[in-house]
Amino acid sequence: MFKTLRVVILLGVLLVVAVNAYQDHHHNWTQPVYVALYPVNVDGSPEVASYIHALSDKDFKEIEGYLNTQSKKYGQNVHFYYRLGDEVKALPPVVPKNSGVISAMMWSLKFRYYAHKNATDVGVPTNLRLFLQYHHTDKRILTETSTALQNGRIGVVNLFASGDKTTNNNVVIAHESLHGFGATDKYNLANGIPNYPDGYANPAQNPLYPQKYAELMAVHIPTSETKFVMARALNQTMIGELTAKEIGWVQDK
Numbered sequence: 001m002f003k004t005l006r007v008v009i010l011l012g013v014l015l016v017v018a019v020n021a022y023q024d025h026h027h028n029w030t031q032p033v034y035v036a037l038y039p040v041n042v043d044g045s046p047e048v049a050s051y052i053h054a055l056s057d058k059d060f061k062e063i064e065g066y067l068n069t070q071s072k073k074y075g076q077n078v079h080f081y082y083r084l085g086d087e088v089k090a091l092p093p094v095v096p097k098n099s100g101v102i103s104a105m106m107w108s109l110k111f112r113y114y115a116h117k118n119a120t121d122v123g124v125p126t127n128l129r130l131f132l133q134y135h136h137t138d139k140r141i142l143t144e145t146s147t148a149l150q151n152g153r154i155g156v157v158n159l160f161a162s163g164d165k166t167t168n169n170n171v172v173i174a175h176e177s178l179h180g181f182g183a184t185d186k187y188n189l190a191n192g193i194p195n196y197p198d199g200y201a202n203p204a205q206n207p208l209y210p211q212k213y214a215e216l217m218a219v220h221i222p223t224s225e226t227k228f229v230m231a232r233a234l235n236q237t238m239i240g241e242l243t244a245k246e247i248g249w250v251q252d253k
């Protein structure tokens, strides 16, 4: 009797885990998407502190409009809502530089625990939680230190704490948001060169270069086969077909 009960409980736990994993991988886009944003002052500087203090939901509105417009190209009408949560004092675990499986797994566990402990209520049930690490503008940011997990829907995003970087920051936040829904990077992680054709906003353009826009998951606008410039604002980017398929905006035929 006791044994049966134990098996039933175990099966119940497994079912919950399986349902959660399924939901993380098959988002229902007809439902609104709430993204909670938690600012973190990485270097503890007073400049970053006052930048964070002045942030509001308004600063992220642009991303909501952008994602809605992009989804319409694929017959969707998605509604993202970005909600600013409380500043988090503890720093997220550092993303490992070497891509070993064990260190990646350890990091993912630590990060899930960190998110569980530090993500405060934003008044709505959230579909994605992003920790925004704001840096002083005299620092250099390594782009590969930003990452978002589809399993658990959490991410850490590195940004500059400066008003003239807001549009640039929104490109990075939108990019990381889509990682949370299963989109993959579409550029060469070693040298930044966008992948052809999937990392091109307009792969059929003739002549091919220079491209006018960046594919959001490539972030870079190709100006020649080997050269590119960084997209500085969301209006210099668009969401390509492969990304739309990966996140479930279009069904694979």
Ligand SMILES: [Zn+2]
Pocket (backbone or CB within 6 Å): 175, 179, 184, 185
């Ligand atoms: Zn990425």
